[in-house]
Amino acid sequence: MKANIAIVQAGGPTSVLNASLAGFLEAAASSERYHHVLGFCNGIEGLIKNQVMHLEGLSKARLDALKSQPGAVLGAGRYPLTPERLSKVCCNLQLREISQLVLVGGNGTMWAADQIAEACPDVQVVGIPKTVDNDLWGTDHSPGYLSAAKFIGEAVRSLALDLWAMRNFERVRVVEVMGRNVGWLAAAGSLAQTSLPDYPPLHFYLPEHPFELEKFFTKVDEHLHRYPCLLVIVSEGIRLADGSPVAEFEIGRCKVPGGAAQMLSSELRNRGIPSRSEVLGILQRANTWSVCERDRQEAIFLGKQAIGVLGQGKSKVMLGLPAETVDFAEDSKAQWVDLKSVAGLERPVAPCYLTESGIDPSFTAWLQNKMGEPLAEANSALQVWKLAAEQLSSNPVNRQSR
Amino acid sequence: MKANIAIVQAGGPTSVLNASLAGFLEAAASSERYHHVLGFCNGIEGLIKNQVMHLEGLSKARLDALKSQPGAVLGAGRYPLTPERLSKVCCNLQLREISQLVLVGGNGTMWAADQIAEACPDVQVVGIPKTVDNDLWGTDHSPGYLSAAKFIGEAVRSLALDLWAMRNFERVRVVEVMGRNVGWLAAAGSLAQTSLPDYPPLHFYLPEHPFELEKFFTKVDEHLHRYPCLLVIVSEGIRLADGSPVAEFEIGRCKVPGGAAQMLSSELRNRGIPSRSEVLGILQRANTWSVCERDRQEAIFLGKQAIGVLGQGKSKVMLGLPAETVDFAEDSKAQWVDLKSVAGLERPVAPCYLTESGIDPSFTAWLQNKMGEPLAEANSALQVWKLAAEQLSSNPVNRQSR
Numbered sequence: 087m088k089a090n091i092a093i094v095q096a097g098g099p100t101s102v103l104n105a106s107l108a109g110f111l112e113a114a115a116s117s118e119r120y121h122h123v124l125g126f127c128n129g130i131e132g133l134i135k136n137q138v139m140h141l142e143g144l145s146k147a148r149l150d151a152l153k154s155q156p157g158a159v160l161g162a163g164r165y166p167l168t169p170e171r172l173s174k175v176c177c178n179l180q181l182r183e184i185s186q187l188v189l190v191g192g193n194g195t196m197w198a199a200d201q202i203a204e205a206c207p208d209v210q211v212v213g214i215p216k217t218v219d220n221d222l223w224g225t226d227h228s229p230g231y232l233s234a235a236k237f238i239g240e241a242v243r244s245l246a247l248d249l250w251a252m253r254n255f256e257r258v259r260v261v262e263v264m265g266r267n268v269g270w271l272a273a274a275g276s277l278a279q280t281s282l283p284d285y286p287p288l289h290f291y292l293p294e295h296p297f298e299l300e301k302f303f304t305k306v307d308e309h310l311h312r313y314p315c316l317l318v319i320v321s322e323g324i325r326l327a328d329g330s331p332v333a334e335f336e337i338g339r340c341k342v343p344g345g346a347a348q349m350l351s352s353e354l355r356n357r358g359i360p361s362r363s364e365v366l367g368i369l370q371r372a373n374t375w376s377v378c379e380r381d382r383q384e385a386i387f388l389g390k391q392a393i394g395v396l397g398q399g400k401s402k403v404m405l406g407l408p409a410e411t412v413d414f415a416e417d418s419k420a421q422w423v424d425l426k427s428v429a430g431l432e433r434p435v436a437p438c439y440l441t442e443s444g445i446d447p448s449f450t451a452w453l454q455n456k457m458g459e460p461l462a463e464a465n466s467a468l469q470v471w472k473l474a475a476e477q478l479s480s481n482p483v484n485r486q487s488r
Numbered sequence: 489m490k491a492n493i494a495i496v497q498a499g500g501p502t503s504v505l506n507a508s509l510a511g512f513l514e515a516a517a518s519s520e521r522y523h524h525v526l527g528f529c530n531g532i533e534g535l536i537k538n539q540v541m542h543l544e545g546l547s548k549a550r551l552d553a554l555k556s557q558p559g560a561v562l563g564a565g566r567y568p569l570t571p572e573r574l575s576k577v578c579c580n581l582q583l584r585e586i587s588q589l590v591l592v593g594g595n596g597t598m599w600a601a602d603q604i605a606e607a608c609p610d611v612q613v614v615g616i617p618k619t620v621d622n623d624l625w626g627t628d629h630s631p632g633y634l635s636a637a638k639f640i641g642e643a644v645r646s647l648a649l650d651l652w653a654m655r656n657f658e659r660v661r662v663v664e665v666m667g668r669n670v671g672w673l674a675a676a677g678s679l680a681q682t683s684l685p686d687y688p689p690l691h692f693y694l695p696e697h698p699f700e701l702e703k704f705f706t707k708v709d710e711h712l713h714r715y716p717c718l719l720v721i722v723s724e725g726i727r728l729a730d731g732s733p734v735a736e737f738e739i740g741r742c743k744v745p746g747g748a749a750q751m752l753s754s755e756l757r758n759r760g761i762p763s764r765s766e767v768l769g770i771l772q773r774a775n776t777w778s779v780c781e782r783d784r785q786e787a788i789f790l791g792k793q794a795i796g797v798l799g800q801g802k803s804k805v806m807l808g809l810p811a812e813t814v815d816f817a818e819d820s821k822a823q824w825v826d827l828k829s830v831a832g833l834e835r836p837v838a839p840c841y842l843t844e845s846g847i848d849p850s851f852t853a854w855l856q857n858k859m860g861e862p863l864a865e866a867n868s869a870l871q872v873w874k875l876a877a878e879q880l881s882s883n884p885v886n887r888q889s890r
Contacts, residue, residue, distance in 0.1 A: 099653040128656045154864075157649030163656040240777055247559030248774035251501040254530045254565040364769045372650035374864060375642055375777050462556075462776060 088121035090184045091396070092138065095158040096129035096191035096198070100218050100230030101237075101377045102385035104159050106190050108152040109389025110214075111141055117393050124182065128161035129191070130198055134171045136178040153386060156372045162191075164340075167198045176206040186210045188392045192217035192228075196404055197429040203402045210396055213404035213425055214388045218371045220270035221432045224423035225406030229388060231270065232381035232457050234370045238263055239277025239461050241366055246278055246285055246317050253315035258306060258354050258361040260318045262347035264370050267323045269294050269435045271370065274453060275319040276445040281461045286313035290444045291320040291346075294434050296327040299353070305443075306354065320346050380458045383414055391420035404428050411458075490523035492586045493798070494540065497560040498531035498593035498600070502620050502632030503639075503779045504787035506561050508592050510554040511791025512616075513543055519795050526584065530563035531593070532600055536573045538580040555788060558774045564593075566742075569600045578608045588612045590794045594619035594630075598806055599831035605804045612798055615806035615827055616790045620773045622672035623834045626825035627808030631790060633672065634783035634859050636772045640665055641679025641863050643768055648680055648687055648719050655717035660708060660756050660763040662720045664749035666772045669725045671696050671837045673772065676855060677721040678847040683863045688715035692846045693722040693748075696836050698729040701755070707845075708756065722748050782860040785816055793822035806830050813860075 093110055095103055107125075114123045123142040126132035139160070144152075152159060167175075179187065179202075187209050189199040196213045203211035215225045218234035242261060249259045265271035269292025279288055289305060291297055309316045322343040324332045333345030347363035354361035388405050395405060403422040412418045439449035454460065495512055497505055509527075516525045525544040528534035541562070546554075554561060569577075581589065581604075589611050591601040598615045605613035617624045620636035644663060651661045667673035671694025681690055691707060693699055711718045724745040726734045735747030749765035756763035790807050797807060805824040814820045841851035856862065 095653070099650050103653075131656050155649065156646055158653035161655065162653045165656060241771055241775075244558055244774040244776050245770055247557065248501050248770055251497070251505075251560035251564045252566075253563065254533050254567060364771075365767060366771075367766045367769075368647055368650055369643055369766075369768075369771075372646040373643075374646050 089119060089186060090122040090124065090182060091120050091186040091188070092124040092126055092179075092182070092184045093141075093160070093188045094126045094129060094133060094190065095160045095162045096189060096195040097162055097164065097216070098218070098371055099156065099158040099162050100216055100371050101156045101233040101373060102229050102382045103162070103190060103216055104155045104157065105153045105382050105385035106214055106216065106229060106389035107159065108149045109386035110188060110392055111144060111149055111389075113390040113393035115142065117397065119397065122182075124184065125160040129163045129165055130167055130195075131163060131165035132161065133175045133178060133202075134165070134167075136181070138182065153382065154374075154377070156374050156377075167201060172201055172205050175202055179206055179209050184209065186212075186396050188212050188214060188396075190214040190216045192219065193222055193428060193430055193432060196222070196425055199404070200402065200425040200429040203425060210399070210401040211425070212392050212395055212400065214392055215404060215406060216385075218264060218271065219266050219268060221266060221268045221434075222428055223431055223433045224404055224428040225421070226409045227407060227456060229381060229385035230371065232378040232384075233373075233376060234264070234271055235274035235277065235453060236378045236457060236461070237370055237373050237376035238271055238274045238366060239281070240376055242275040242278035242288070242317070242319060243281050243461060245364060246282060246288070249315050249317055250285070256360050256362050257310060257314070258316045258318060258351065258359055260320060260347040260351045260354075260361065260363045262320055262322055262344065262363065262365045264366070265293070265321045265323060266343060267293050267432050269321045272319050272321040273435055273439065273445045273449055276450045277453065277461055280450055280454070286316065288444070289316065289318045291318065291324050292435060292440065293321050293323040293325055294437075294440055297324045297332050298327070302350065303357065306359065310359070318350070320350065322346060378457050378459065380456070384412060387412060387414060387418070388420055395420070395422060402426070491521060491588060492524040492526065492584060493522050493588040493590070494526040494528055494581075494584070494586045495543075495562070495590045496528045496531060496535060496592065497562045497564045498591060498597040499564055499566065499618070500620070500773055501558065501560040501564050502618055502773050503558045503635040503775055504631050504784045505564070505592060505618055506557045506559065507555045507784045507787035508616055508618065508631060508791035509561065510551045511788035512590060512794055513546060513551055513791075515792040515795035517544065519799065521799065524584075526586065527562040531565045531567055532569055532597075533565060533567035534563065535577045535580060535604075536567070536569075538583070540584065555784065556776075556779070558776050558779075569603060574603055574607050577604055581608055581611050586611065588614075588798050590614050590616060590798075592616040592618045594621065595624055595830060595832055595834060598624070598827055601806070602804065602827040602831040605827060612801070612803040613827070614794050614797055614802065616794055617806060617808060618787075620666060620673065621668050621670060623668060623670045624830055625833055625835045626806055626830040627823070628811045629809060629858060631783060631787035632773065634780040634786075635775075635778060636666070636673055637676035637679065637855060638780045638859060638863070639772055639775050639778035640673055640676045640768060641683070642778055644677040644680035644690070644719070644721060645683050645863060647766060648684060648690070651717050651719055652687070658762050658764050659712060659716070660718045660720060660753065660761055662722060662749040662753045662756075662763065662765045664722055664724055664746065664765065664767045666768070667695070667723045667725055668745060669695050669834050671723045674721050674723040675837055675841065675847045675851055678852040679855065679863055682852055682856070688718065690846070691718065691720045693720070693726050694837060694842065695723050695725040695727055696839075696842055699726045699734050700729070704752065705759065708761065712761070720752070722752065724748060780859050780861065782858070786814060789814060789816060789820070790822055797822070797824060804828070
């Protein structure tokens with residue numbers, strides 16, 4: 087007898103979350119093992135409220151289009167799973183005779199997946215990693231991260247060139263990047279530096295190192311003695327030595343990280359240094375134009391692999407990308423780990439990728455290798471300027487007028 | 489005898505400000521009328537402080553690269569022109585025997601250009617329009633605007649799909665767009681709607697209409713009765729009926745528009761409606777990836793035309809783009825207007841482009857025609873969802889569980 091299978095997209099969307107869904111649906115359709123292929127809506131909420139849609143009838147053209155759509159077509163979102171709600175989930179899965187369940191999400195979703203697997207022993211449960219923050223263990227990196235990293239690299243590069251042009255008006259620009267409690271996304275700003283080798287060094291502040299305000303001021307002062315302007319990249323989740331966040335704000339009953347850039351640029355202005363803040367915001371996880379092709383392919387790959395792993399009878403596992411580059415043409419396989427080994431845990435940036443003052447070049451090399459594509463070239467403008475700066479300093483009229 | 493000519497980039501950078509510079513330099517090099525081709529650095533500040541660079545030796549490869557660089561390679565920035573400083577400018581132009589001066593900038597720069605032309609009667613002064621805000625009179629639209637508009641269209645589209653996915657967590661997202669005192673950029677958000685015809689209507693608030701908080705609340709409530717989520721686009725410069733800004737903040741001694749989105753989403757949360765704000769920020773004027781090809785070509789075109797118009801002996805004029813599409817292959821000519829007719833003036837969005845509740849479709853059609861390229865297709869995900877929504881409402885289990 088054919089089985090019923092269901093999928094859930096949970097947490098915040100990414101640029102390639104729908105690509106995983108499309109890969110899953112393609113593989114489910116071609117496996118011929120399934121009667122109904124269902125999607126629960128709005129993440130965990132749909133599992134609890136029993137809101138599903140039938141996905142078995144989607145055309146190939148629609149699936150192909152879906153592979154390039156940001157967002158989460160099923161609806162994702164945040165919704166806490168309480169014990170009472172968990173038993174509703176089990177009822178709903180039973181009611182619809184669903185024997186296989188796939189959850190695409192981050193470490194919170196993997197925790198929920200593990201809870202569901204424990205509570206509904208008749209259901210095979212498999213997780214697919216998805217997070218722009220890249221804070222999941224058990225996978226080399228998570229689908230969603232590379233596209234967000236590419237966007238951040240291009241955005242930081244653009245903001246750096248803009249600041250260079252505005253340096254008589256604004257000397258320090260503080261850019262806030264997503265990432266929750268880890269610095270993988272902020273570290274991706276180092277891509278901009280490889281693309282602008284002549285630019286003054288960027289400064290990075292990640293949650294992996296305690297933030298010290300006085301040290302921050304000292305480094306700003308030292309930098310401005312040598313260079314006309316400074317671009318600082320801060321993680322939204324930076325914390326003081328006592329563990330308290332540098333800044334956060336409340337939305338309803340949720341505390342959300344954010345506000346560090348605004349706070350720091352305000353502190354700089356109080357010290358007489360012209361400074362502004364920029365928040366890269368939700369475009370980091372939502373943008374359509376900086377999707378990393380390899381990220382998209384990896385998301386599709388893991389969606390397909392879920393069907394394969396379920397066919398092997400596996401359950402209570404999260405799929406992951408191996409450290410070596412996946413060859414999509416070959417019959418590459420995903421790796422998997424126990425859900426319990428990743429559920430609710432956060433993976434910080436590896437210490438070897440961080441230096442006392444910033445990002446180790448080995449991190450940027452690793453990231454570029456994973457992305458498999460460079461940022462567009464953008465150093466010409468600065469080279470022109472460098473010529474100019476040399477002229478300026480060698481020109482007696484200019485020297486006199488300074 | 490060959491003349492010396494100089495160019496200045498002033499105000500905030502755009503994605504195509506360097507393209508105008510490159511066009512100017514190409515035409516200057518091929519005209520053979522010039523001895524020195526100079527660039528003043530850091531906008532008006534460089535004119536005052538006599539900081540120049542020699543630009544005549546740049547290779548074709550470097551000029552071609554410059555055409556795709558965001559920012560302002562000469563440095564731009566804001567620097568007030570006082571009477572005392574104006575006489576310094578005249579001295580510096582005389583000192584370097586500069587008889588032709590080109591300023592690329594917005595309405596503030598055109599005011600400065602007019603002042604300089606009056607104070608230095610021996611210097612031919614020509615302005616090239618440049619503003620993402622599109623608030624200059626005397627030209628159909630300004631270089632910089634179309635690229636910023638394209639970015640905003642794509643960003644709003646991405647944020648709309650993301651909000652759709654997160655609608656169980658966040659019902660109203662308020663997106664703040666640049667534009668100073670006019671709504672051309674906010675109106676460009678309507679591009680997203682053409683690209684997502686099935687999306688709930690977007691709401692727009694522009695400085696051209698006085699903002700009323702109670703009316704805003706009423707419209708939000710009405711919308712949320714009919715749709716699961718709402719994306720609101722507000723200009724940074726929206727004002728109350730008494731002319732005071734809805735929000736602004738201070739950077740040093742400057743008052744800068746901004747903060748309206750944050751304020752409005754906070755007000756909504758106070759009324760129990762889950763809401764967040766997003767500020768598109770400086771990427772609107774700085775981004776490298778959403779450059780509109782026609783915008784870039786128009787910027788190059790006007791840079792070249794400046795040399796032609798100066799050759800005809802014109803002065804005290806600003807070049808402009810005609811209403812009809814420029815044919816770059818043909819020998820199209822720029823139009824020009826007296827500097828005095830544009831200096832310091834702001835052009836609001838034409839009333840015919842605005843409806844009581846938003847943006848008239850004729851505006852979006854005009855903008856798409858000017859851009860000459862569509863946004864990428866992105867409606868598939870919503871079509872899939874629409875199918876789902878129909879299933880949900882026709883499914884007795886779902887109805888029961890609501």
